[in-house]
Amino acid sequence: MYAIRPVLKMLLLAVPAVFGLLFVINILRQKQPLQFKTGIRRCLRAFPLVMAVSVFGGILCMAYLKGGEPYSESFKMGYTYPEASKGLTPNGTTLDVSEILSDEVLENAILEKQLGNLSPDELKNTLRVNNVKQRDNISADNLYVSTEYTISYRASDKTVSIDKDILIKAVADAYYDYFVSRYGRKTDILENDYSEIYNLDYLDINSYMQERADAIIEYMEMCRKENSTFVSEATEESFGSVRDKAKNFKSVSLDRNKAYILKYGISKDKEQYISRLNYGNRMTNVEYMKNLASYRVRLSAIERYDGDITRAVLVPTRDEDGEFYQSRTKIGTDYFADEANKHLRFATGNQLAIETNNYYIESISAAEGGDSHRKKADDMVENLKAELTEISRLAVETVRDYEARTTNGYISFSVQDDRDFMRSCLKKTMFYAAAIAGAAFGAVYTGSYNKKPKRG
Secondary structure, eight states: OTTTHHHHHHHHHHHHHHHHHHHHHHHHHOOSOOOHHHHHHHHHHHHHHHHHHHHHHHHHHHHHHHHTGGGEEEEEEEEOSGGGGGTBOTTSSBOOGGGGGSHHHHHHHHHHTTOOSOOHHHHHTTEEEEEOOOOSOOOSSSOOOOOEEEEEEEOOTTTTTSOHHHHHHHHHHHHHHHHHHHHSOOOGGGOOOOGGGGGSOHHHHHHHHHHHHHHHHHHHHHHHHHOSSOBOTTTOOBHHHHHHHHHHIIIIIIHHHHHHHHHHTOOSSHHHHHHHHHHHHHHHHHHHHHHHHHHHHHHHHHHHSOHHHHHTTEEEEEOTTSOEEEEEOOOHHHHHHHHHHHHHHHHHHHHHHHHHHHHHHHHHHTOOOOHHHHHHHHHHHHHHHHHHHHHHHHHHHHHHHHHHHHHTTSEEEEEOOHHHHHHHHHHHHHHHHHHHHHHHHHHHHTOOOOOOOOOO
């Protein structure tokens, strides 16, 4: 059927074109003004034939349109999140609808649904994106950004063997995944199976879990500032309550675990761990000496400044009421002071890290724990993992529930209804039949024939 469609289409176009051409030729051949009554009589006599031709043409047109149903389709795509009405993606960047036809999206559609040896360009040539107009009174003062688009598909020689519904769904699914992964709120930082902790020593496990808890706290606090009243129906948690669970995990569970490890000096490899802490101290001490030296250099530079130079930058200035006051401008000493404080903070942090490592070394060196204590430490790790995994799950599900309720799923897709397709076919068929009838009546109305001469 697909192979003969081009021929059938040319035939359908040729019929009204021929009648139209006859109409033009007849007009050009007219030598005398056309008599209206004469033309009407011709049309009345030709009425049955013209109607028959129109009906036959309408049947062919309907057959052509219905026959093309397996080779064409369209669906509406609507952006449902609030920022779409401003022409923005959920993360605030400019929305580009044409990304649905990007190579990345089409490649994923081809691979996911195994659409054969199609290339992205071959698939792209079958698709069109059109704006769905919803308002006519658009002006500079009444701007409107469309959030609905129609994606139309028309089969080509490369895609004719592919089921159109599978192809359309593949494109829609691939674009949705692309859009959400690129512009949606990402929860990767909250998701973790914590399987890597078994390769770490006990104190390192504690530090690792503390970092994960800090990440959850920071993420939930960011969401809480965005919406402090939201409570998830799925988890019955708010962003603040999940944040507090992570804080409690950090300040109670992790601190209790750390205290137990240090009390009994528990380590998977005591000598190796102490050696690593000593190496860390040596490297940190180098940084400490550098920061301390930088701090002293800047203090020395400040002392070299003359007090008169400092006073010279007090500039007389008028305030809002017109009164004079001395405006102080930053000079080199200010920058030196800021840098000195920064290096002093770094040096203090280095010193604290060294002291903490020394405390760890003393605790592990004076190990008193046995196999029972290590077994309990293992059990504590499992409990910590389960607790933090549950907090992570609550965080992820709460965020996803919030996104689902505020964005309505980001994008909605609706395929053309069969009844809509049938109505469209009927409209086109009626228009085509009317075009044939009009062109045929025009040709008949303007037609002429030569009367045979009467024999004397």
